[in-house]
Amino acid sequence: MNAIKENKKKNIFKTPYMFLAPALLFYLMFWFLPVIISFVQSFISIDNHFSFENYGLMFQDPLFGKALINTLIFAFVSLILQFTIALFLAVLINRNFKGSKLFLFIMLIPMALPQSAVGILWNTGLIESGWINSFFEMIGLQGVLESLNVVSGPIIWKNVTSAESLMMIILIDTWTVTPTVMIIILAGLQNFNKEFKEAAQVFGATKFQAFKDIVIPIIKPSIITALMLRLIAGLQVWLISVMIFGFQRQPFLLERIVYYTDKVQTGVYSYKLAVAYYVFTLLVVFTVAFTFSKLTKGKDWRKA
Numbered sequence: 365m366n367a368i369k370e371n372k373k374k375n376i377f378k379t380p381y382m383f384l385a386p387a388l389l390f391y392l393m394f395w396f397l398p399v400i401i402s403f404v405q406s407f408i409s410i411d412n413h414f415s416f417e418n419y420g421l422m423f424q425d426p427l428f429g430k431a432l433i434n435t436l437i438f439a440f441v442s443l444i445l446q447f448t449i450a451l452f453l454a455v456l457i458n459r460n461f462k463g464s465k466l467f468l469f470i471m472l473i474p475m476a477l478p479q480s481a482v483g484i485l486w487n488t489g490l491i492e493s494g495w496i497n498s499f500f501e502m503i504g505l506q507g508v509l510e511s512l513n514v515v516s517g518p519i520i521w522k523n524v525t526s527a528e529s530l531m532m533i534i535l536i537d538t539w540t541v542t543p544t545v546m547i548i549i550l551a552g553l554q555n556f557n558k559e560f561k562e563a564a565q566v567f568g569a570t571k572f573q574a575f576k577d578i579v580i581p582i583i584k585p586s587i588i589t590a591l592m593l594r595l596i597a598g599l600q601v602w603l604i605s606v607m608i609f610g611f612q613r614q615p616f617l618l619e620r621i622v623y624y625t626d627k628v629q630t631g632v633y634s635y636k637l638a639v640a641y642y643v644f645t646l647l648v649v650f651t652v653a654f655t656f657s658k659l660t661k662g663k664d665w666r667k668a
Contacts, residue, residue: 399646406643410632418640425637431615432648434530438616439598439652442534442541446594447587449538450545455575457546458553468550475543482540483607490521490532490608522609529614533605540604541597545590552586553579588660595656599649617645 409415422428453471457464477485489496497518500506509515524532556579564574580587602619611623624638 402639402642405636406639408636410636418636419644421633421637422640422644425620427612427615427620431617431620434615435599435601435617435648437530438534438537438601439595442537442598443591443595445534446538446542446545447591450542450549450590451587453542453546454549454553457550471546472543474540475547477540479540479603480607482536483604486536486604487608492518492520494521496521526614529609533601533608533614536604536608537598537601541594545594548586548590548593549583552583556582591660592653592656596649596653599645599652617641617648621645 406418407414407416409417425431457468457471474482488494497506500509500519506515506518509519510517521532522529560578560582561574564578565571569577600618602616602622605614605616606619606622611619611627615623621638621641624634624641628634
């Protein structure tokens with residue numbers, strides 16, 4: 365009996381959970397612990413008393429409402445746009461047409477660029493003497509636009525309305541992130557057994573019906589993964605907006621955190637406001653992600 369107990373104790377260290385221990389320890393130290401500290405600090409006022417003062421200051425921020433609305437609009441509009449384009453491209457590449465490998469390589473180039481590089485790239489293009497206007501001039505499009513009285517001189521891309529600048533950021537982010545969504549969906553399509561689709565067509569289903577009722581439900585886990593990752597990332601946008609339009613021109617929740625952490629130097633006041641924004645943003649991310657997972661769990665996509 366003692367030998368059996370000793371073997372059981374030794375086997376504890378051979379369980380799969382031991383392989384998860386380093387990752388669990390990492391998250392506890394570098395994610396969970398900072399989150400708990402920030403959560404507690406968000407309820408501590410400047411005079412070190414428990415208070416909702418920090419959240420009151422956050423709600424009084426003139427750009428709070430716009431930052432929240434911009435973040436939600438960006439997350440959902442970019443999610444729909446990027447998923448639609450990514451699904452089309454994944455299906456196209458999965459057909460293995462001649463040159464599909466080269467096409468896939470070209471499509472994946474934006475995914476290799478860090479967000480800072482993307483911001484610099486498009487910022488240099490959107491200035492008056494940038495590469496976009498130079499390209500228009502080179503191909504003769506600038507002259508055509510001027511002859512039609514659409515523009516008079518180089519286009520000033522940054523001189524746009526709030527709604528137009530938000531759409532511009534969405535399009536730039538779509539150019540950057542769509543390959544990531546596409547590659548996840550493509551992985552699901554390549555693991556799909558084509559015999560199911562062929563069987564459906566033998567029994568009279570059209571290609572669209574077979575795709576909608578057979579392919580989409582089977583690759584649903586890949587689609588859900590891609591959508592969830594993209595939705596969470598969409599709620600955390602800020603760098604592209606700041607690098608192109610600067611702070612406060614097009615505010616987002618995460619942009620407010622960075623603004624009060626690095627840009628505004630008012631000591632404890634800015635720190636407390638940044639912490640309140642951080643906890644609120646985390647709550648928004650969890651709420652949206654949880655709601656999305658509940659809405660998609662167990663849903664029959666054939667009825668969509």
